[in-house]
Amino acid sequence: MLEVHRLVTRSHLSSFVCFLEKLGNHQRLFGKGVSAPKVKGSTRLSSVCKRCLVMSATSVKSYEYVILGGGNAAGYAARQFVEKHGLSGHKLAVISRESVAPYERPALSKAYLTANPPTRLPAFHTCVAGGGAPQTPDWYAKNGIDLLLSTEIVDCDLNSKCLTAKDGSKYGYGKLLIATGSDALHLDELGMQGAHLGGIHYLREIAEADKLYEAMKACAGKHAVVVGGGYIGLECTAALVINGVRVTMVFPEPHVMARLFTPEIAAHYERIYAQKGVNFIKGTVVDSFADENGSGQVKYVRLKNGPVLEADLVVVGVGAKPRTTLLEGALAMEARGIKVDGHLRTSHADVFGAGDVITFPLKMYGNRMARVEHVGHARQSAMHAVDVMMGATTEPYDYLPFFYSRVFHLSWKFWGDTPAQAKTIVVGEMNPKLVAVWIDQDGHVVGTFIESGTEHDENKLKELARTRPKANVARLEEAAAANDVDGFLNAL
Ligand SMILES: Cc1cc2nc3c(=O)[nH]c(=O)nc-3n(C[C@H](O)[C@H](O)[C@H](O)COP(=O)(O)OP(=O)(O)OC[C@H]3O[C@@H](n4cnc5c(N)ncnc54)[C@H](O)[C@@H]3O)c2cc1C
Structure with missing residues (x-):
């Protein structure tokens, strides 16, 4: 055993044991007929990470449970593991490419931009909207959860149960909850001319909210174009107006929130926006953006039907796409999302999904498959998935669709x-x-x-x-x- 300790750190012992087991060597160390020991804080090692350990015996950390993603669903899942199931002792890791602990994402287009003074972390870490205390990094540490921030997973090998991060580090899991959410649709990805220019903003993560906040403050008294008439467009427009920016909204539909509002409902909201000076250009889309004198900063927004608008700032809210790239080809997909059953199980054993990224059966509508990009679903599906992972429920997920927004x-x-x-x-x-x-x-x-x-x-x-x-x-x-x-x- 001394030899083992010299070769690997204590935290890598589990990985090393698994490696030896893979080679059939553990009996040499632990005695004939003795199976590999269960190391405190990690799962029975024979069930995880075999292939990745062969690749690198000393750089794999193994957990019983891993949550891939650090957003709304991840925060509520972590709380469920701890508060409902009493999990502790570093059996769970939350892996997020964001640099901060999970937070209530809807705040980014509301009090983060509009409150005076603006709301900042730690005030809106999950699960404050669910009636809990803000789960700061201390909360994770205190409860024995490994919170791995600024860690982007770039490979997910479901057969060897191994996740690989951008920096090469590897994480084994017994059960995996995928909660990678969705990303804003970017116009430069669609090949739109000028869409790479500075001053064009998207809003999904906190770093983008910081940039938008600074730009908005610098644009007081100036003019912004908001592209998209959905709730992101409406909430960002409200934030810009509150911060003294004049706004023109451009969208192809006949009225705002066309996916939900009837024309009559929309008319009431548009009236209030118009009273606050917002100008609507409906029934057209942006064709291209341009700068002035090669400044690299957006200055003009050309519309499909000809007119050119001047803009000191542009905010784009034209929809989102689920972050499934890592799992494509490995898991069954439906309607652009990861397909799960009524128990939030994917097509691969021991892999579950929650939040924006999944397409799931809506039980109350005859199991019609749906993908829902709303926070109520992220929270509830995450908690339900954890209950299933812990063997605590055999009930299917039964979600009542719920959307909300707050402006002015x-x-x-x-x-x-x-x-x-x-x-x-x-x-x-x-x-x-x-x-x-x-x-x-x-x-x-x-x-x-x-x-x-x-x-x-x-x-x-x-x-x-x-x-x-x-x-x-x-x-x-x-x-x-x-x-x-x-x-x-x-x-x-
Ligand atoms: C600005 C804004 C305002 C909103 N307002 C409302 C609202 O008013 N009402 C409402 O119902 N909904 C609202 N929503 C939608 C709601 O926030 C989402 O439905 C919810 O956040 C989804 O939770 P999620 O955990 O599935 O995804 P997210 O919260 O997006 O979390 C996904 C996490 O996974 C991480 N991740 C992704 N890929 C990787 C990887 N490869 N490696 C490591 N980490 C990764 C991401 O960085 C992120 O931390 C809003 C969304 C936004 C962006």
């Missing part, structure tokens, strides 16, 4: 589904409330929406989207015609 003084929430043929009834003038319901062809309430609801309103609408009762359409239409929000809510 406004705050909306949506639950449920918006089938193409659904009838929508809207009531209210945003003073402060606006309520909408989606009713399917069989007359059932399937989707509910509220602006500035009370907790009581929100609980009721959430419950309705879950239980899908038959709607009293005549009463709802009557209340809507009378602009009677309370009567409408009572009729539901």
